[in-house]
Amino acid sequence: MKISKLAIDIGHNVQFDGGAVGIRSENELNYEVGTKLIEKCRAEGLNVINCTPKSATSLYDSLNQRVKAANNNNADFFISIHHNLCTGGHGSEILCIPGGRAEEAAKIILTEIAKLGFTNRGVKARNDLFVLKNTNMSAILIECAFCDSPVDMNNYNPESMAEAIFKGICKAFELNVSEDNRSTEQANYYIVVRGDTLYSIAKRYGTTVEKIASLNNIANADIIYEGQKIKVK
Structure with a gap:
């Protein structure tokens, strides 16, 4: 299941499309994890399309711009980065239209995230989400953690989350990355x-x-x- 072009969407972060606010702001968390993930993928030679709009005139415009960026650039796969909000909830989950490539990749990526200690809430079917149903390619939406959960936000590390998602991407799409070199680089630099x-x-x-x-x-x-x-x- 190899790819050459990956679309990454940093959820919300634009006028008319703001994220949830809990212990930490979803906008901030999405931005931190998303930018680090894009950097990691590009560093390994993967062609990444950043689908996050710079401005928007409405919620529809925000979502539509993300989809058009992926579709117009003929991306092979689409990933949207988000953080959840639900009083009492905690853990990580990935949303997708079930079946095929999206569900397969979601299971692999979620397994890597769970290794950080987050509760694995599973891969969940969502046929109604705009960015999932309107992208031409297989697509997933990652709910990394709950931004209002003390369990999740205690010592939450965007670098570690981005690295876990990146490892999942490498495994799901058979990218050859030297683990030793990456471990050293991750430990020494921020x-x-x-x-x-x-x-x-x-x-x-x-x-x-x-x-x-x-x-x-x-x-x-x-x-x-x-x-x-x-x-x-």
């Missing part, structure tokens, strides 16, 4: 996302602002930028 500070990054990796600044020749610890690759070890 890609800055919106809202990060050197303090938050240092805290996440059990190090200090001073050490990270020294490793990366950062003169002003208050200035880092989105997309910056930072050595943490």
Whole structure:
């Protein structure tokens, strides 16, 4: 089940199409996981179409732009990144139109996510979702976790989630990736996302602002930028 062109949609994140708000904002989580996933796929030579619109005039326009980006670029598979909201719920699930390629890939990817410790809520049939029923290619919508769940959000790591989804993609679509090289790279570097500070990054990796600044020749610890690759070890 090989592919050469993958469509990735970072859910919501545009006017008229905002995400859920819980302990953390779904928009923020979708953005962090989605951008990291796109970066990982492109780093391995996969042609990725980012289907996230830059602006929209309505909810329909937002959803339609995502579908058109995938269809017009003849993508082989479509993945939409989301986070759930439901008081009392926790865990990860993947939504798709059942049968065939979508369901097969969903099961493989969800297995990788569950290895992070999230409850596996299963692959669920959703024939009604706009982005699933209007894409020409097989499509899945990943509900990574519940953004209002203390169980899920405690120590939630967008990097780990993106890596788990990426591993699932590699297994589902038979991409040849050196696990040893990726493990070393993942352990030593971090890609800055919106809202990060050197303090938050240092805290996440059990190090200090001073050490990270020294490793990366950062003169002003208050200035880092989105997309910056930072050595943490």
